[in-house]
Amino acid sequence: MHADGPALTERQQEILRYIYEFGQEWGFPPSIREIGAAVGTPHPSVISHNLRRLEEAGLIEREPRRSRGIRLTEAGLAFLSASTTGMIPPEGLVSIPLLGEIVAGEPIPVPSSDFSLMGAEETVELARSIFRDTSDLYALRVRGNSMIDALIHDGDIVIMRHTRRVENGEMAAVWLRDREETTLKRVYWEGKRVRLQPANPSMKPIYIDDPSQVEIQGKVVMVIRRLH
């Protein structure tokens, strides 16, 4: 959702963290002057200025002219959890690491054998109840409209389950060695050849005669598209 953006000042990180901690402790956000006192600078304008930076970075949202009108965004929370040993998500939620982008023509950044939130700049929060097992899930952001035949749009987020094998008919992220291309298709093992079927039923399948050219990168378990 948001690139790294400009690096945050020490003070800005301190402020961001304080907003979170204050909220946890008191149940409402801090005022500008309270933040100032906490970070050792009792000067509202400095805090106001840094809050504006944080807002530009997409880490917080503000309601102008309303006291304590500060709200941590998802990105803000993700930033904090990334820079912290452990910020446990609320019960019932699961934070799925957003590991990168999926672009046709580039290999998928597949996670190493064990992977956690470490190193993920962003996470996607979902209800844990949706998935039976959340341990091997990761998320990728789709870049470009090359997967429009899979009914997947630029900016969509796909939730993947990390596996090397898929059942017939399951939608998978496939790396085609010869074409050097990544694609999302339904995979059918038909004897010696592989049929890659687009999700869009009006489009024709691709047949790969050499199964070793097909490398399964993971199984698509969910597609999420946000519209503002």
Added chain:
Amino acid sequence: MHADGPALTERQQEILRYIYEFGQEWGFPPSIREIGAAVGTPHPSVISHNLRRLEEAGLIEREPRRSRGIRLTEAGLAFLSASTTGMIPPEGLVSIPLLGEIVAGEPIPVPSSDFSLMGAEETVELARSIFRDTSDLYALRVRGNSMIDALIHDGDIVIMRHTRRVENGEMAAVWLRDREETTLKRVYWEGKRVRLQPANPSMKPIYIDDPSQVEIQGKVVMVIRRLH
């Protein structure tokens, strides 16, 4: 677990509920005057008095002399959930009522002015952090492939925000009176005509010369596709 205690006034219950809802929507508690405006009594002292009652009843906690220094207690949340038909979902989650199906050629089952979980056989659970305001959200399951030009598939779930008006470029559920057809398109108001732009960039827009033929049913805020 808790005696009834002194019965709460209508107004006190209203205030309690508003504190909860305001917090959900804005991320911070309301000020006394904001509560006053919401319950139709713009007099701070009245609210202040009732807040004292609520505090004595153990339903809220307050921080004296601090703006928006109000916090719902466990008992307060329990009181709200007890006086509500639905059950309050776990913290961090929001249950969005799945109100029905969206089928081209049939009108959308639009919720009445006030709607809650009542009557919804199913709900969709999502992380509350995804949405700023969850009070007017509902979900529909897409039936058929008639909306494939919006990159929406049979079985997809669309999360809608109930509104009659959309900004230029927003994706909306539109009921076309003359065609008797429901469709999901990006809406552009271009002078006297309306342009309905499919999400699939390779498809051409539809132009409606009579805006009164276009009836906005809601705004699409999210599309979710689950794959088994």
Added chain:
DNA sequence: TATTATAGCGAACATTCGTTCTATGTCAAA
């Protein structure tokens, strides 16, 4: 009836709070 407690109303006050303006210091690029 008189008493008491509670809810509601209005005005005023002191503090808190967000914002704006100006000024200073720092650092990197031109």
Added chain:
DNA sequence: TTTGACATAGAACGAATGTTCGCTATAATA
């Protein structure tokens, strides 16, 4: 060096906000 962007700093203004005091109305109780 100069320039510009940025973080910091101080002061002041105006609006928002919590609180208090006085008052009225209603209902329950002695």
